[in-house]
Amino acid sequence: MATETALGASSGTTKSETGFRHWSALRNAAILLALWEVLGRFKLVAGGALPAPTEVLIRLWSDRGDYPLHILATFQGASLGFLIGNGLAILAGILFAVSPVAARLGRGLNVAIFALPPIAISPILVLTFSGMTPRVVLAALGCYFVTMSATVTGISQTDKRMLDVVRAYGGGRLALLCLVEIRSALPAILAGLRVAAPAAVLGSILAEFGGGGRFGLGAYLIGSLGRADPARLWGIGLAATAMALIAYGIFALIEARLTRSTRAVTVAATPPGIRSEGSLVSTIAITLASITLPFIVWWLLLKVLGTPAMIAKTPAGVFDYLFLAPSATSAQTRLLAALGQTLPMTLIGMAAGLAFAFALALASVVRPGIVRSFMPVALVTQTMPLVALTPLLVLLLGRGPSLILWITISVTFFPAFVTLAQGLGMVSRGALDVVRAYGASPFTELRLVSIPASLPYLFAAMRLAVPRALLGVMIAEWLATGTGLGNLLNQSRGYLDYGMIWTVAVVSVLISVLFYQIVIVIERHVLQKRGMQPAA
Amino acid sequence: MHLSLNRRHFMGLMGAAATVPMMGRSASAATPFNFQASWINDAEFAGYFLAADKGYYKEAGLELEYLSGGPDVIPESSIIAGKADLTLTTPDTTIKAIVEQGAPFKIIGAQYQKNPIGIVSLAKNPIKQPKDLIGKTLAVPPVNVISVEAMLKISGIDRAQVNIVPYAYDPTPLIKGEIDASVDFTTNVPFTIKQAGEEATSFLLYDFGFTIFNDTVVVTEEVLKAKRKEIVAFLKASRKGWEENLADPAAFPKTFADTWFKGTGRSIENEVYFNTAQKPLIENANGIFSMSEEAIAANIEALAAVGITAKREYFDTTVLEEV
Numbered sequence: 001m002a003t004e005t006a007l008g009a010s011s012g013t014t015k016s017e018t019g020f021r022h023w024s025a026l027r028n029a030a031i032l033l034a035l036w037e038v039l040g041r042f043k044l045v046a047g048g049a050l051p052a053p054t055e056v057l058i059r060l061w062s063d064r065g066d067y068p069l070h071i072l073a074t075f076q077g078a079s080l081g082f083l084i085g086n087g088l089a090i091l092a093g094i095l096f097a098v099s100p101v102a103a104r105l106g107r108g109l110n111v112a113i114f115a116l117p118p119i120a121i122s123p124i125l126v127l128t129f130s131g132m133t134p135r136v137v138l139a140a141l142g143c144y145f146v147t148m149s150a151t152v153t154g155i156s157q158t159d160k161r162m163l164d165v166v167r168a169y170g171g172g173r174l175a176l177l178c179l180v181e182i183r184s185a186l187p188a189i190l191a192g193l194r195v196a197a198p199a200a201v202l203g204s205i206l207a208e209f210g211g212g213g214r215f216g217l218g219a220y221l222i223g224s225l226g227r228a229d230p231a232r233l234w235g236i237g238l239a240a241t242a243m244a245l246i247a248y249g250i251f252a253l254i255e256a257r258l259t260r261s262t263r264a265v266t267v268a269a270t271p272p273g274i275r276s277e278g279s280l281v282s283t284i285a286i287t288l289a290s291i292t293l294p295f296i297v298w299w300l301l302l303k304v305l306g307t308p309a310m311i312a313k314t315p316a317g318v319f320d321y322l323f324l325a326p327s328a329t330s331a332q333t334r335l336l337a338a339l340g341q342t343l344p345m346t347l348i349g350m351a352a353g354l355a356f357a358f359a360l361a362l363a364s365v366v367r368p369g370i371v372r373s374f375m376p377v378a379l380v381t382q383t384m385p386l387v388a389l390t391p392l393l394v395l396l397l398g399r400g401p402s403l404i405l406w407i408t409i410s411v412t413f414f415p416a417f418v419t420l421a422q423g424l425g426m427v428s429r430g431a432l433d434v435v436r437a438y439g440a441s442p443f444t445e446l447r448l449v450s451i452p453a454s455l456p457y458l459f460a461a462m463r464l465a466v467p468r469a470l471l472g473v474m475i476a477e478w479l480a481t482g483t484g485l486g487n488l489l490n491q492s493r494g495y496l497d498y499g500m501i502w503t504v505a506v507v508s509v510l511i512s513v514l515f516y517q518i519v520i521v522i523e524r525h526v527l528q529k530r531g532m533q534p535a536a
Numbered sequence: 537m538h539l540s541l542n543r544r545h546f547m548g549l550m551g552a553a554a555t556v557p558m559m560g561r562s563a564s565a566a567t568p569f570n571f572q573a574s575w576i577n578d579a580e581f582a583g584y585f586l587a588a589d590k591g592y593y594k595e596a597g598l599e600l601e602y603l604s605g606g607p608d609v610i611p612e613s614s615i616i617a618g619k620a621d622l623t624l625t626t627p628d629t630t631i632k633a634i635v636e637q638g639a640p641f642k643i644i645g646a647q648y649q650k651n652p653i654g655i656v657s658l659a660k661n662p663i664k665q666p667k668d669l670i671g672k673t674l675a676v677p678p679v680n681v682i683s684v685e686a687m688l689k690i691s692g693i694d695r696a697q698v699n700i701v702p703y704a705y706d707p708t709p710l711i712k713g714e715i716d717a718s719v720d721f722t723t724n725v726p727f728t729i730k731q732a733g734e735e736a737t738s739f740l741l742y743d744f745g746f747t748i749f750n751d752t753v754v755v756t757e758e759v760l761k762a763k764r765k766e767i768v769a770f771l772k773a774s775r776k777g778w779e780e781n782l783a784d785p786a787a788f789p790k791t792f793a794d795t796w797f798k799g800t801g802r803s804i805e806n807e808v809y810f811n812t813a814q815k816p817l818i819e820n821a822n823g824i825f826s827m828s829e830e831a832i833a834a835n836i837e838a839l840a841a842v843g844i845t846a847k848r849e850y851f852d853t854t855v856l857e858e859v
Binding site for chain 2: 219222308
């Protein structure tokens with residue numbers, strides 16, 4: 001009861017106000033659509049490369065016979081991947097939250113999985129597996145990290161006082177987990193699933209590009225690319241978006257219902273305890289094992305699957321290609337030249353994507369209506385396959401740095417935004433009530449309470465953004481600019497240069513892991529000063 | 537590592553269940569044979585579709601598994617990985633892999649005697665020969681980079697004089713004038729451009745010195761030894777399908793509309809255009825897939841221009857002699 005009263009009082013909105021907000025969000029969306037219609041109808045954008053919404057709908061209707069089989073195939077791949085990926089992610093998240101040693105051992109593997117560039121591993125998956133499996137694997141990989149880290153975040157941010165209550169009554173580790181931690185982690189897990197849903201759809205579609213299967217929205221898109229029919233491509237993008245939107249909506253709804261009953265009414269007075277790291281020797285041993293684990297898994301997988309050595313390069317194979325083989329010098333030169341083009345853009349793109357996500361998350365607190373009407377657009381950018389937008393993007397932005405930047409922002413901001421918005425939403429009501437009681441404006445509230453309190457989430461968002469920024473830059477290079485690592489990867493496929501395909505994949509993972517570690521170091525420093533726990 | 541959710545296998549089972557009562561009639565059990573195509577299902581593979589529909593592979597004792605291709609499918613990889621027994625490739629990448637990585641490939645036939653790949657541009661901004669490309673922007677798919685570099689070299693053009701950008705198989709940037717030309721199948725794209733209200737002009741890389749085949753029939757040495765009989769049977773049935781299809785290029789594409797072409801998002805008129813345009817590039821006095829000594833020599837010479845030293849032994853003409 002107390003929680004509900006607090007919620008009703010603090011949200012401070014009456015029925016009519018809520019109605020007005022919904023109405024204004026609808027109105028904004030309608031204005032947006034009307035504007036788009038005019039731009040499309042009169043061919044005002046890129047000489048007609050942007051189709052009007054009605055043109056897209058008409059095309060969608062005339063193509064309606066094609067869709068059911070494709071949607072079904074994508075749904076199968078995405079949903080199976082979603083179930084497997086998230087199931088593993090939640091189990092792993094619980095394991096990592098409960099056992100700090102396991103968390104430190106698994107970190108290398110976790111980061112490596114998250115940093116795997118889908119465009120590099122999709123052809124490899126297609127070679128190694130058959131049928132639906134590449135789609136399921138890519139969809140599952142797209143879900144894993146987000147949900148795993150959300151689970152860890154949720155559990156580690158549990159109100160310590162609730163744990164004390166269970167402990168005082170003699171509850172063991174399992175009781176703590178079942179009665180308190182998993183329950184309090186539910187909102188975070190659901191937020192993770194919400195982000196994972198579009199990721200699963202995109203993962204499946206991406207594998208369909210490379211899979212050579214006949215059905216699936218990705219396969220349909222490939223067949224339609226050569227037709228120079230933007231309305232068809234947008235129609236396929238809309239279908240993908242609708243799929244993701246429904247999944248996103250379901251989890252958002254469940255989350256909204258559950259989050260209400262798990263918010264603390266008061267602030268914990270004691271800071272959470274700092275984990276002891278054990279002796280220096282064991283720390284070094286665990287760190288080394290954590291670094292070695294991904295390489296062992298990589299090597300073992302190839303051995304178990306028995307993929308021929310010409311296609312499947314083991315860690316030793318990549319080392320040989322890059323340092324020992326006669327072509328090593330040429331490979332190094334090409335790799336370094338590509339890195340010189342890709343790395344600066346990655347840093348700029350990451351900063352821009354995070355800044356946008358942060359601004360959007362703040363806006364969602366101050367002006368929720370505007371953000372609500374922007375959300376459909378944001379979701380489209382997540383599920384609309386970029387290859388379908390390439391002609392429009394190159395016509396609007398050319399094939400230079402600005403195109404790379406836009407694609408990188410669009411790939412980066414969404415998970416960062418969801419994490420940040422969730423952090424801002426989880427801010428203790430009691431702390432907010434204090435500043436409100438003194439008549440603080442929404443901005444003062446943000447500055448004094450919300451932003452400092454959600455710092456762990458800001459760092460979690462940064463960690464999410466690191467590998468995605470690199471992926472965004474590589475996609476842009478692959479589709480449009482023909483520079484850097486993305487192009488090197490693409491060209492290596494054309495040359496059957498398997499050594500380079502693996503090298504690019506490995507190097508991009510290593511770069512992501514390096515950036516990730518840098519963020520971790522800064523995070524530890526900042527949060528320890530404030531007596532906070534890192535999120536995940 | 538197989539998941540049960542494999543539509544093709546599931547459908548195969550359903551098909552097998554339906555044919556159980558018929559099994560007694562067929563004398564010998566068919567041998568499974570996996571064929572990896574180099575692109576999505578379009579007219580480029582009409583001959584194989586026809587042969588499959590008319591039961592020519594079954595008659596030859598083969599249970600054909602047809603694997604569609606696509607932009608990211610590297611056909612050669614499928615035969616190395618053992619997923620397919622036989623595939624169709626771009627000869628320049630295949631030969632480069634043999635030379636540089638010792639890949640165990642044999643080229644045993646060629647679907648296209650003349651490579652259909654060419655430079656496509658708009659008639660209002662025409663690019664009629666390689667030297668027109670100087671100072672222009674050309675979009676090239678990754679698998680064709682070697683071909684384009686060879687054509688430029690043969691024509692005496694410095695690669696740096698042409699602005700090469702990636703091509704994502706969507707002609708919109710060409711139609712809107714963002715790029716000046718693209719590298720694509722000349723048997724296909726001009727149709728799309730016409731549909732979009734523009735007139736296209738094109739030339740084949742083949743006609744400017746890059747005299748290579750395309751969709752070369754490639755197997756690994758291992759499979760050639762182990763499955764020679766099946767390979768011969770496949771080529772024989774495929775040749776029959778192609779001959780029948782090319783006899784009237786307008787006749788068969790529509791019969792694939794609800795099967796092979798279902799859901800590709802392409803129109804039947806487009807496939808008929810493609811099928812008609814490819815006829816002179818495929819037809820061969822010695823029988824479809826044949827590779828004459830002169831043509832092989834021309835391939836070797838063209839590839840030498842980009843420093844790929846192909847040898848006669850990479851081509852094996854003895855398989856087709858048995859067809």
